[in-house]
Amino acid sequence: MTAALRFDPIRLPPECEKLRKEVRAFLADEIAAGTFDPHKPNREDTDAPEFSRRVGERGWLGMTWPKKYGGHERSFLERYVVTEEMRVANAPTRRFFVADRQSGPVLLKYAPEHIKMDILPRICRGEVCFAIGMSEPNSGSDLFAAKTKATKTDGGYLINGTKIWTSSAHIADYMIAIFRTSPPTKENRRHGLTQFLVKMKQPGIQVNPIGQITGQYEFNEVVFTDYFVPDDHVLGEIDGAWKQATSELAYERSGPERFLETYYVLTELVRAVGKNPDTRSAEGIGRLVAQLHTMRRMSVSVAGMLQAGKEPVVEASIVKDIGTVWEQQLPHRVRDLAAFVEENATNRETLENQLSFAIKTAPKLTIQGGTTEVLRGIIARGLGLR
Amino acid sequence: MAESENIVAETAEKIFADLADAQTINSDKNGSWKAPLWQALSDAGLPLAWVPEDCNGSGASLAEGFSVLSAAGRFAVAVPLAETMLAGWLLAQARIASPDGEMTVAPASPKDRIALNADGTLSGRARGVPFAKAAKHIAVLASGSNGFSIALVEAGACRIEAGLGLGGDNSDTVTLANVKPVAIKPAPKGFDQTSLMLMGGVARSLQIAGALESMLEISVRYSNERVAFEKKISKFQAVQHNLAKLAGESAAALAAATSAADAVANSTSFDDAFFLEAAAAKIRCSEAAEKGGAIAHQVHGAIGFTIEHILHRYSLRALAWRDDFGSESYWAVELGKLVADRGADELWPLVASR
Numbered sequence: 092m093t094a095a096l097r098f099d100p101i102r103l104p105p106e107c108e109k110l111r112k113e114v115r116a117f118l119a120d121e122i123a124a125g126t127f128d129p130h131k132p133n134r135e136d137t138d139a140p141e142f143s144r145r146v147g148e149r150g151w152l153g154m155t156w157p158k159k160y161g162g163h164e165r166s167f168l169e170r171y172v173v174t175e176e177m178r179v180a181n182a183p184t185r186r187f188f189v190a191d192r193q194s195g196p197v198l199l200k201y202a203p204e205h206i207k208m209d210i211l212p213r214i215c216r217g218e219v220c221f222a223i224g225m226s227e228p229n230s231g232s233d234l235f236a237a238k239t240k241a242t243k244t245d246g247g248y249l250i251n252g253t254k255i256w257t258s259s260a261h262i263a264d265y266m267i268a269i270f271r272t273s274p275p276t277k278e279n280r281r282h283g284l285t286q287f288l289v290k291m292k293q294p295g296i297q298v299n300p301i302g303q304i305t306g307q308y309e310f311n312e313v314v315f316t317d318y319f320v321p322d323d324h325v326l327g328e329i330d331g332a333w334k335q336a337t338s339e340l341a342y343e344r345s346g347p348e349r350f351l352e353t354y355y356v357l358t359e360l361v362r363a364v365g366k367n368p369d370t371r372s373a374e375g376i377g378r379l380v381a382q383l384h385t386m387r388r389m390s391v392s393v394a395g396m397l398q399a400g401k402e403p404v405v406e407a408s409i410v411k412d413i414g415t416v417w418e419q420q421l422p423h424r425v426r427d428l429a430a431f432v433e434e435n436a437t438n439r440e441t442l443e444n445q446l447s448f449a450i451k452t453a454p455k456l457t458i459q460g461g462t463t464e465v466l467r468g469i470i471a472r473g474l475g476l477r
Numbered sequence: 478m479a480e481s482e483n484i485v486a487e488t489a490e491k492i493f494a495d496l497a498d499a500q501t502i503n504s505d506k507n508g509s510w511k512a513p514l515w516q517a518l519s520d521a522g523l524p525l526a527w528v529p530e531d532c533n534g535s536g537a538s539l540a541e542g543f544s545v546l547s548a549a550g551r552f553a554v555a556v557p558l559a560e561t562m563l564a565g566w567l568l569a570q571a572r573i574a575s576p577d578g579e580m581t582v583a584p585a586s587p588k589d590r591i592a593l594n595a596d597g598t599l600s601g602r603a604r605g606v607p608f609a610k611a612a613k614h615i616a617v618l619a620s621g622s623n624g625f626s627i628a629l630v631e632a633g634a635c636r637i638e639a640g641l642g643l644g645g646d647n648s649d650t651v652t653l654a655n656v657k658p659v660a661i662k663p664a665p666k667g668f669d670q671t672s673l674m675l676m677g678g679v680a681r682s683l684q685i686a687g688a689l690e691s692m693l694e695i696s697v698r699y700s701n702e703r704v705a706f707e708k709k710i711s712k713f714q715a716v717q718h719n720l721a722k723l724a725g726e727s728a729a730a731l732a733a734a735t736s737a738a739d740a741v742a743n744s745t746s747f748d749d750a751f752f753l754e755a756a757a758a759k760i761r762c763s764e765a766a767e768k769g770g771a772i773a774h775q776v777h778g779a780i781g782f783t784i785e786h787i788l789h790r791y792s793l794r795a796l797a798w799r800d801d802f803g804s805e806s807y808w809a810v811e812l813g814k815l816v817a818d819r820g821a822d823e824l825w826p827l828v829a830s831r
Contacts, residue, residue: 175829409724
């Protein structure tokens, strides 16, 4: 018998709708003040530190964390709403998003108390930026092939090696990284990796930007040369990071950011088509909206399961697989339909610019955070095939 | 859904498991399974689940009835259970008591019209009406000069040309020529043909999602049994990835259909958000039927293409159900028009309204 999939029709409770209005009003003010342009997803690498602080002031960072660490003890569903609205508005979330989604929860679980007390409140205030050091040259999605070494020394570890594809490393204050503390064993090739909290902007770390085909500089190569990490910066179990890292990945799989990355082209298409679409445009838009709605229902459903303390690993992987494939195809479908838009559509230039950028962005969407192939392997395992 | 959610659904599951086993049905060439199955369903009050007790029904909630339809989809049940439930529901909208026996609803396509004539008779043609040949009565939605009416009609009073749907079930053309209804009453305020089509579409979405759940299950099981090139085919990465995609399509159909059913069960009005839920479910489930069904057949290879194998019971019905109560193309156009009419800046608020 196959493990049955569950996608209960979770509804967002009333407090979420109230919050959604607050977030929309906040973003409208920021747009009016010129912090960012919602019609320009390809903004020039701005990481908007002031914007991060203002988001923190509103209490929208560390929303689900304990109050003692600066958190707000609100629900996953409330956090979900904030993420949705930020994504749809193309808000500059780069500086805080990784810390809020992923690094903070890891620290909450595995960091010693004094580090939690130091860093978590600063994340909640929007003051710190995190990067994730998982991939290495020739490892990528094969997490357990990582080679960068952490060698035991007095009071800590010396790190030597290279991380790569590390988003935001050039602006990050910290990185949570996995390093090799011992070789893999015959029985378990996942053994031997340990998770560390790394302070960036210290001697022994060099960050080299890597250009992307979109023209942006977002990810980096990070080279460690005899970089010292103190003992109390070890997160969790020595040699046991594989369990921690895979549960960390669950946080980054099913959120609204996994199907809304190219959403803006759909809005612009609807704008260009106008009030009275021809049959072809209407059908195309209808299908895309039906698919979007379904994705979102799946994603909200998984958020509801997380809120209920469940670990919907297969369901979350399915959401990321379908969601990223969808957001990757979206600009191409919009392009098909845009071919029939009137020449004089008022937003024609915006639509073309956005499409051009979205089409360039699309290839990465099914790679970051675990490739489609890796996700399908996880789903297959959940189905009892492996 | 692994475990049944209520006693009504559990009853349905048990009856299907006992009397509608796909393998038994598939090898039974003369249809002798149909009468005992229908008898058991009727004894349990399931065909009239959505009819209030004072209208001759069993008064189950909308949610309970929807979970019966999910189960019916999982068993690819080929008796007019969904149709009779929909007919009873339609009649109950006008407080018309349901008769016993098999029923169906007309029209079953958004483009067909049945008119209420000035003399109180009904005229018109409805195509693709599921199980009309097997029905004793037809619940009809008719339009007249004073808006919509709901009528109960004897099937024998209509001309019915038998047709066969993709799944091998009847999909008939029903012609009414000045037919005198058994009962007729005005539809409630705001109830129109779109209301009926959306309800029918949600029912079909749940059935499609159920069929996909079964297709996933039997495909996974088969891949763990079938050996080729000296290993189980489930060990080939290409097969694993295909099954992962089938799981995705099944999951998408399940999420869309159960969300729409929940929306119907808890809705007081047919607003835009309700329309989005119901139309999106029919669109996405129909797409999933196509993509998911293709994968299920691919995994099974030639054996799944044979009449002896049960796969077609699910795959062809899922494909057939796409056409009833508005195809995905029809609803996509309607949904696209609604989105365009609301305007670009109202798209996200619509999607995020629930």
